[in-house]
Amino acid sequence: MTSAVFNKYDSLVVGTGNILENEEFKKAKNPTQEMLICVKPRIIELEQKQGTLSSNTKDLVSLVCDETEVNGIENEAGSIKIVAKIFLNEFAENSLNEAIEYLLKNCSTTPSVILAYHPTSRTDSEKFIWADNNIKCKGNFKFLWKKLRVARDAGIIGQLGIADMDLDTILDIFDDKNFDFTILQINTQTCCVVPPELQQFCKDHDIQLLTHSDPQVIFPSHHLDEISLKDFKMKWTVRYLETLVCRGILTKKGFIVKFVKALNVKKSDI
Amino acid sequence: MGLLTEGSPLSWEETKKLANHVREHGIQQFINLYERLKDRQGDILKWGDEVEYVLVRFDDDKQVAQVSLRALDILSKLQEKEQQDPDGVKSLWRPEYAAYMVEGTPGKPYGGLLAHFNVVESSMKYRREEVAKLLNSNEAVMSLTNFPRLGSPKFSYPSHDVRPDDPECAAQSLYFPDEAIFSGHPRFKTLTRNIRQRRGEKVSINLPVFMDEKTKIPVEGSLPGMENYVHMDAMGFGMGCCCLQLTFQACNINEARYLYDQLTPLCPIMLALTAASPVYRGYLTDIDCRWNVISASVDCRTQEERGLKPLKENKFRIHKSRYDSIDSYLSPEGAKYNDVPLTYDQDDYQKLRDGGIDHLLAQHIAHLFIRDTVSLFSEKIHQNDEEETDHFENIQSTNWQTMRFKPPPPNSPIGWRVEFRPCEAQLTDFENAAIVVFVVLLTRVILSFKLNFLLPISKVDENMQKAQNRNACLNEKFWFRRNFSEKKNDESCEPCDTESGCEGCELWTVNEIINGKDSFPGLIGLINQYLASMEVDTDTHCSIQQYLKLIQRRASGSLLTTASWIRKEVLSHPDYQNDSIVTEKINYDLLKKAKKIQEGLLPCNELIGCFMNSKTAEEIPPAIAKQHQTPVTSNHLTNGN
Numbered sequence: 001m002t003s004a005v006f007n008k009y010d011s012l013v014v015g016t017g018n019i020l021e022n023e024e025f026k027k028a029k030n031p032t033q034e035m036l037i038c039v040k041p042r043i044i045e046l047e048q049k050q051g052t053l054s055s056n057t058k059d060l061v062s063l064v065c066d067e068t069e070v071n072g073i074e075n076e077a078g079s080i081k082i083v084a085k086i087f088l089n090e091f092a093e094n095s096l097n098e099a100i101e102y103l104l105k106n107c108s109t110t111p112s113v114i115l116a117y118h119p120t121s122r123t124d125s126e127k128f129i130w131a132d133n134n135i136k137c138k139g140n141f142k143f144l145w146k147k148l149r150v151a152r153d154a155g156i157i158g159q160l161g162i163a164d165m166d167l168d169t170i171l172d173i174f175d176d177k178n179f180d181f182t183i184l185q186i187n188t189q190t191c192c193v194v195p196p197e198l199q200q201f202c203k204d205h206d207i208q209l210l211t212h213s214d215p216q217v218i219f220p221s222h223h224l225d226e227i228s229l230k231d232f233k234m235k236w237t238v239r240y241l242e243t244l245v246c247r248g249i250l251t252k253k254g255f256i257v258k259f260v261k262a263l264n265v266k267k268s269d270i
Numbered sequence: 271m272g273l274l275t276e277g278s279p280l281s282w283e284e285t286k287k288l289a290n291h292v293r294e295h296g297i298q299q300f301i302n303l304y305e306r307l308k309d310r311q312g313d314i315l316k317w318g319d320e321v322e323y324v325l326v327r328f329d330d331d332k333q334v335a336q337v338s339l340r341a342l343d344i345l346s347k348l349q350e351k352e353q354q355d356p357d358g359v360k361s362l363w364r365p366e367y368a369a370y371m372v373e374g375t376p377g378k379p380y381g382g383l384l385a386h387f388n389v390v391e392s393s394m395k396y397r398r399e400e401v402a403k404l405l406n407s408n409e410a411v412m413s414l415t416n417f418p419r420l421g422s423p424k425f426s427y428p429s430h431d432v433r434p435d436d437p438e439c440a441a442q443s444l445y446f447p448d449e450a451i452f453s454g455h456p457r458f459k460t461l462t463r464n465i466r467q468r469r470g471e472k473v474s475i476n477l478p479v480f481m482d483e484k485t486k487i488p489v490e491g492s493l494p495g496m497e498n499y500v501h502m503d504a505m506g507f508g509m510g511c512c513c514l515q516l517t518f519q520a521c522n523i524n525e526a527r528y529l530y531d532q533l534t535p536l537c538p539i540m541l542a543l544t545a546a547s548p549v550y551r552g553y554l555t556d557i558d559c560r561w562n563v564i565s566a567s568v569d570c571r572t573q574e575e576r577g578l579k580p581l582k583e584n585k586f587r588i589h590k591s592r593y594d595s596i597d598s599y600l601s602p603e604g605a606k607y608n609d610v611p612l613t614y615d616q617d618d619y620q621k622l623r624d625g626g627i628d629h630l631l632a633q634h635i636a637h638l639f640i641r642d643t644v645s646l647f648s649e650k651i652h653q654n655d656e657e658e659t660d661h662f663e664n665i666q667s668t669n670w671q672t673m674r675f676k677p678p679p680p681n682s683p684i685g686w687r688v689e690f691r692p693c694e695a696q697l698t699d700f701e702n703a704a705i706v707v708f709v710v711l712l713t714r715v716i717l718s719f720k721l722n723f724l725l726p727i728s729k730v731d732e733n734m735q736k737a738q739n740r741n742a743c744l745n746e747k748f749w750f751r752r753n754f755s756e757k758k759n760d761e762s763c764e765p766c767d768t769e770s771g772c773e774g775c776e777l778w779t780v781n782e783i784i785n786g787k788d789s790f791p792g793l794i795g796l797i798n799q800y801l802a803s804m805e806v807d808t809d810t811h812c813s814i815q816q817y818l819k820l821i822q823r824r825a826s827g828s829l830l831t832t833a834s835w836i837r838k839e840v841l842s843h844p845d846y847q848n849d850s851i852v853t854e855k856i857n858y859d860l861l862k863k864a865k866k867i868q869e870g871l872l873p874c875n876e877l878i879g880c881f882m883n884s885k886t887a888e889e890i891p892p893a894i895a896k897q898h899q900t901p902v903t904s905n906h907l908t909n910g911n
Contacts, residue, residue, distance in 0.1 A: 083805060246314035
């Protein structure tokens with residue numbers, strides 16, 4: 001079901017705010033569940049205050065601005081670091097810029113950005129393997145990367161990272177040999193058997209080889225019904241993490257998601 | 271085991287006369303340092319571990335294992351490198367109580383990045399190898415919590431006769447000769463003598479024997495009325511045990527107080543989980559841990575103070591030994607759980623309050639200072655209270671509690687620190703690394719997720735006693751807070767008196783606490799949740815996951831605790847006569863096997879599982895070091911205390 005409240009909108013951008021304040025998230029068993037636990041109450045909240053929602057627009061935006069103080073524990077600004085991961089399962093020219101724009105609204109310092117671009121194939125919508133990819137995906141990735149480079153060079157975002165890419169694909173995509181990312185994230189399920197050539201590559205290029213436990217599709221469409229958005233689909237998701245680096249303390253974690261009416265997703269975007 | 275200052279020790283009579291002098295100036299020194307350092311801010315996470323080791327000598331012909339009294343010799347070689355290059359060494363070595371012990375710490379503290387968790391095991395390995403290189407081929411360095419036959423005939427090499435009636439003898443023990451006390455520093459014998467003299471009699475340690483079919487009662491040497499107990503009578507039985515400790519720096523005094531409190535309820539849980547010492551004086555006991563043994567081994571309280579006689583000479587009835595679990599919380603959140611009345615001198619307390627110190631900290635310090643100094647050096651009597659802190663440290667470092675709240679040392683870049691002290695030493699570097707990594711990760715999780723584990727102090731005390739029982743890790747239930755993540759100002763867990771528990775706490779097994787129960791994801795679940803949100807490099811992630819699996823499986827019982835493993839080895843030994851006695855041959859075979867396990871030559875699936883192949887590394891990955899240029903310093907967090 002799609003709630004009648006949201007039916008009149010074409011798109012919906014929802015921010016969770018700092019989920020460390022949400023006691024429930026600690027019980028989540030995986031990143032998808034965590035996202036669901038944190039997005040759901042925001043959706044319910046919006047439904048409840050439907051009367052006060054703007055009716056002049058087709059695009060509803062509801063963010064939560066995080067408080068700047070951290071955990072009641074004193075803090076020095078210099079050591080704060082924000083790393084955001086942008087999850088894209090569909091290519092759209094404006095998605096990346098849009099995601100970064102909303103991300104920056106929630107950042108007190110320049111964020112590093114990791115791009116997790118996992119285009120879903122039409123035959124198996126939950127799975128995509130870079131090694132099997134087609135030229136279009138790679139072309140799309142290159143397009144997105146160019147945008148990230150521009151944003152970084154303009155100082156809008158900090159360092160760049162990529163997720164789940166094997167060495168062959170990296171060499172193929174970065175054919176200009178400009179490996180200008182400092183983070184390569186790989187899934188923890190395979191962490192203990194990192195291919196030695198990938199390790200060597202990261203070593204040679206000062207790239208941090210980090211782990212993650214995110215699925216390739218962070219918010220599978222079958223969960224949309226649970227948040228009254230059956231007729232929508234996720235366009236992009238940003239998950240940001242703010243840490244006090246030298247103290248190993250996580251100070252903020254949040255999601256910003258854009259949902260669009262499924263019908264409005266143009267075929268060319270897929 | 272404590273502050274080491276060189277010099278000439280005073281006799282007990284002289285020391286006793288100066289007790290009030292030390293108290294008065296120690297408190298003033300704390301007031302002064304507090305005033306200077308209370309606003310210190312912005313320290314990053316740095317931390318270090320301390321592992322203590324026993325030197326063991328194997329006689330393969332006679333099939334005998336003994337403690338080797340060569341620590342002085344070995345230590346002087348170990349410390350040479352440090353003397354030549356104090357900032358460049360990869361490890362630091364300190365003497366410990368016994369002449370067969372050494373204590374090693376990393377040369378520099380670990381930093382606050384997650385990647386630093388992956389260098390811990392490597393540092394421990396390096397230390398063990400460093401000692402091993404200096405040993406004879408029939409010797410081994412072993413992180414044994416307790417040498418099983420300590421105090422049995424000929425337990426040391428060389429062997430020495432005991433001199434219980436010699437007035438010059440420090441311990442006057444029937445079992446533990448003075449020669450087994452480290453002789454390279456006067457502190458240890460002085461403490462031994464002074465504790466005995468202050469108490470007015472020898473210390474008395476009594477552990478229930480493990481009752482087997484043919485266990486002879488009375489146990490040889492047991493006290494009248496305590497026929498089922500293994501009796502020990504010297505400081506060496508306790509302070510001659512090894513433990514695994516860790517110290518970490520907080521960003522300021524408030525964070526230190528907060529973490530001191532939050533880790534307090536976890537002390538008994540970690541003690542039960544790391545239990546590693548079921549055998550004492552050659553007897554299998556019904557106890558799995560060293561804690562009460564050490565506690566009794568340094569119990570300097572007089573009969574009056576212990577409540578056996580009405581108070582006449584002494585000022586207070588004192589409820590615990592100076593080695594025991596903490597008696598009060600320090601943070602505002604913890605205040606309402608201070609349900610045990612604290613003993614302290616009202617004038618001392620008032621002096622601290624007048625010095626600008628708040629109630630919680632003032633009562634903590636005043637409570638530490640109910641103890642008399644038991645070791646004083648003539649060179650250190652007269653001090654400049656504005657600059658020096660030796661009198662404060664004198665009392666602080668002889669209050670051996672589960673947690674220690676440590677102010678920054680004078681004129682030092684080191685910040686406020688907290689020391690976590692309950693854990694028993696495990697056989698391998700892998701296990702020891704797993705435990706310290708687990709605890710330090712927990713502190714990060716507590717701070718990130720604002721968790722709240724506070725329990726009334728009386729319940730922590732209760733847990734502490736249960737934690738030491740045979741197989742407590744599997745069989746006991748511990749008070750634990752149900753609402754682990756409630757807001758700090760929530761009032762739902764009020765201290766209460768009822769036996770059945772209160773609204774906020776329940777009796778949980780170690781397994782439930784570690785692996786989760788109902789909606790509680792378990793300490794492991796919380797750590798994993800935290801790790802999923804942090805940047806972790808692949809090798810570190812791999813190592814941490816192995817460490818967490820070890821803890822998970824020890825808690826669930828699918829792996830044995832070290833204590834249970836030792837028990838099993840004894841009970842299943844062909845020579846074992848069902849009489850609770852660990853013979854020389856059983857001891858020899860047990861330690862030989864332990865040595866093979868620690869060296870990785872013998873897999874031990876029931877103790878460690880199929881892990882022990884972490885990806886520990888000497889350094890953090892260069893790409894990470896480059897990204898997070900953390901200041902490199904050579905301040906030794908654990909040094910001196």
